[in-house]
Amino acid sequence: xxxxxxxxxxxxxxxxxxxxxxxxxxxxxxxxxxxxxxxxxxxxxxxxxxxxxxxxxxxxxxxxxxxxxxxxxxxxxxxxxxxxxxxxxxxxxxxxxxxxxxxxxxxxxxxxxxxxxxxxxxxxxxxxxxxxxxxxxxx
Numbered sequence: 001x002x003x004x005x006x007x008x009x010x011x012x013x014x015x016x017x018x019x020x021x022x023x024x025x026x027x028x029x030x031x032x033x034x035x036x037x038x039x040x041x042x043x044x045x046x047x048x049x050x051x052x053x054x055x056x057x058x059x060x061x062x063x064x065x066x067x068x069x070x071x072x073x074x075x076x077x078x079x080x081x082x083x084x085x086x087x088x089x090x091x092x093x094x095x096x097x098x099x100x101x102x103x104x105x106x107x108x109x110x111x112x113x114x115x116x117x118x119x120x121x122x123x124x125x126x127x128x129x130x131x132x133x134x135x136x137x138x139x
Contacts, residue, residue, distance in 0.1 A: 008089055010096045016054050021092075022046045028076040028084070042076035043084040045092055059100060066099040 008016045028042035049060060050069040063071070073095060075087035111119075 008093055010093045011100060013056075014054070014059060014096070014100065016047065016052070016096075020047065020052055020054060022048075023085075025081060039081070041079060041081045041084055042074065043081060043088045044072060044074045045085075045088045046070055046072040047092060047096070063096065063099055067095075071095060
């Protein structure tokens with residue numbers, strides 16, 4: 001997801017320089033045996049939303065509303081620190097892009113006559129099917 005070697009492309013309107021991200025590495029659980037016990041392969045990346053100069057005012061307001069002043073992502077899936085760094089960057093870009101995406105509000109519509117008729121026909125068929133299963137009333 002890294003656009004160039006020094007940028008993270010989140011969307012068409014947002015590119016974050018990697019210098020604005022802060023990294024922390026620690027020991028990771030999971031696969032790797034003794035290697036995992038001695039290597040700092042778990043990658044955690046933090047992005048300061050409140051202090052970032054790359055965000056526009058609307059983007060900053062939206063991200064602050066979603067995440068607060070800072071957003072962070074952790075990756076410890078792989079045995080390699082480099083691969084975990086890539087995964088963390090991808091996850092950060094995805095989280096930011098999802099938060100910035102604006103969905104159009106749903107407009108309520110009336111059901112059409114055909115859809116009402118279809119629903120009632122299905123209910124009638126189901127009712128008849130169940131009625132046929134019942135035993136006849138005693139005489």
